[in-house]
Amino acid sequence: MDDVIIAILRSATPLVYVTLAGVIAQRSGIWHLGLEGLMIAGACATILGTVLTGSILSALLIAMVICIVASILFWFVVEKLKANQIIAGLGLTGLGLGGTTLAVESIFGSQAAVTAPTGLPRLGAMFGAYGTLSILVLLMPLFVLAVWVLLCRTRFGLRLSAAGEHPFAARSVGVNPGRMRLIALMIGGVLCALGGAELASGSLQFFSQNMTAGRGFMAFAAVIFGAGHPIGATFAALFFAIVGAIGIRAQLVFGERVPHDLLLALPYLATVFGIWLSARLRGGVKAVTGFGELRDS
Amino acid sequence: MSEEKQTVLECRDVGVRYGDVVALSGVSISFARGRIHAVVGQNGAGKTTFARAISGLVSPDTGEIRIDGRILPTGNVNQARQAGVELVHQSFALPPSFTVAEAMQFGAADGRIYSRRGLESRWQTYLDNLNVNVKAGQRIRDLPVETLQSVEIARALVSDARLLILDEPTAVLSPEGAQKLFERIRHLKDVGVTVIVILHKIREVLAIADTVAVLRGGMLVEGPVECSGINAEKLAELIIGPAARPLEDDQKAALTGSLDTAHAHLAQSVDQAAVEPVLKLTAVSTRPDSDGPPLEDIDLVIRPGEILGLAGVEGNGQRTLVRAISALAETSEGKITIEGLDVTRASLQTRRAAGLRVIPFERNVEGLSLTSALWENWSARELLQRPLLSMVRPTELRQRCGTALDAWEVHYSNVTQHAGSLSGGNAQKVILSREMDEQARLIIAAQPTRGLDIGATAFVWDSLNRARARGCAILLISSDLDEIMDICDRVVVMLSGRVVGTFTPPYDLADIGAAMTGVSK
16 A cells, blocks of 8 residues: 555655646736646756756756746746747747757767766655655645645735736736736746656656656646645645556556556546536636636726 | 815826827826815726826826825835825726635735634724625625725725725716715715715716816816816816817716706607517526526517616626527527517527627627728628628628718728727727618617717717617617616616516606615615
């Protein structure tokens, strides 16, 4: 049983961090389709940073800085250049996926996976079987709680939500909605860097091309499934991780009798199911009518 | 005359331009402390811009604003709020998903972590003290407009406002709601708050304000003068200006909200009760959806040559009724006939072929495609009624569109220009020219004069009257009771998706108002 829970926590933790980034962005009025790109940038920067500096701490810092810079770029394109945020988000994802491959190739001369000498600190023997998990797994609930308090229990959170839901209302109490979105995206950049770091460096300590494999989009789905609430979205991310773990288990149990690809597709099927379910729960098409629109009059 | 009294707000030569459009120019005005000041003017006179410039939402290009003698840094809401200036918006600036308590908190000065219960009890006490009858835990989107406005005013008072600006606060209220609002405003005056109310009805100005200032075309033409020294006629002239043609009765009625001009022409249609109705709704109900309350058991009849007015506080099923008649909402029970034809399950195409025309609520969203050319917008009605594969000749359509638009006095330069480039009144005329053709039998006019100035309003009324004279049946939905009482042959009132009253002339404002708010007689 322990190994199942460990597997779930391993796959859920990166997803939860990135989901929180998506929740904050969504509240501020941005449907963040660049999560995938930020996540892989975080993963790549962590591994390359570890290889180049030898220190996981400075690698994490580098990853955060890179993700924050990329987020600011995204904000500039969406807010200042008034680009469509869906297209800009997908562009950011493309930049992340392509840019990381380019970075690996230009530094190491090949596209092979890069292995880092050290990974994130582990929990250690006092946690028994769970000792192999990284500290980011332990910190994950704290981050969820912190984001919840920030969004749902402070005036800052209210102003962030107002910036997304009714920018004019925000402006009329002296809040600059554009600035709120910048702050939201920068916090999101840090969270994506942590999510990417956990993915690459939390257990195996390597980076390979496209290693996020759609997790950023799954996080985006979790934001919608969780109705933009930090706790709800976290549970949605956990749900996706659990389905994924069940898929891997099922491979061991069923072996060759069930097509291997079908089982690997389970998390993605669950994502589609989750989106459908959340749309049903919130009354059909209504969930997507405000998609990408910012009201400001 | 305001020299002896203390001045709270002083504007010197304030000018605002949006691109090429001059919204305000050279406005110099000062307001005395502790009084109720009205600012009036037609649409586009710069009233809202004036309010926004003072409250920091809009940064003036010229001039300076002083509060209590100190220069206010312009274009900065935080500075204006610190100086005690708060603005209550025409369309409320409260995020719909927030609870009342959250809506109060997000504008407040205190940024600490709160608990939900603590927040709600704190703001509940605050709201109770202000006599706002609302639960702090209720969602903004669930509140009726009157309550919403009270909440917005309460929110504006959170930061100890000393100058409160209300932008067209009566536009969304029932007569009773307006009365309550005026009481609230007087109470604020008593506790020392200076109030500036932006209004467009003279009757309301004279009812509430101590002084009045008139804006026209972005300039100050009068005031502030004491309301006791001015009458409605004089004020109307100031608002309209030295017009090329003298005021027509319709225009005067639109402006002053006087009721005596009405109904002289109404008697003709009364004896037509036996005529076969154009529109007949029998016990129509719809299922609940996101767009206001569902219809419940609606019976409605409109005869040829009759304008039926549909009154009601906004959001009581008017939109759903229009959608049910125009096949956009499914009728779950009951029957709808147009010209005797049962169209309950018929498509909008079939209904339009039977003579249904709709002037929709949102002229820029439902009525026109703003990014399409005028002729494309204009010819949509006709093209949709043709067979799918029929040939379209754009050149001919453009020509005919030009002729039609000229006949409807639309000011445009070219039929290929985008509909978005027209002003509100001209855009509405394009819709009228499309929807009020010769084959029209039943015209649904949903808020056809909202946001239009007096000239355009009179034009719309005149068009409706002419359609009635041709024998069209007209359903006029309006939140402006004066408009409804002025031109309708019969008035029904909707409340929570039901028809709760039918009225015939002479109308009694109080009776209709009572039906609108559910205070039964």
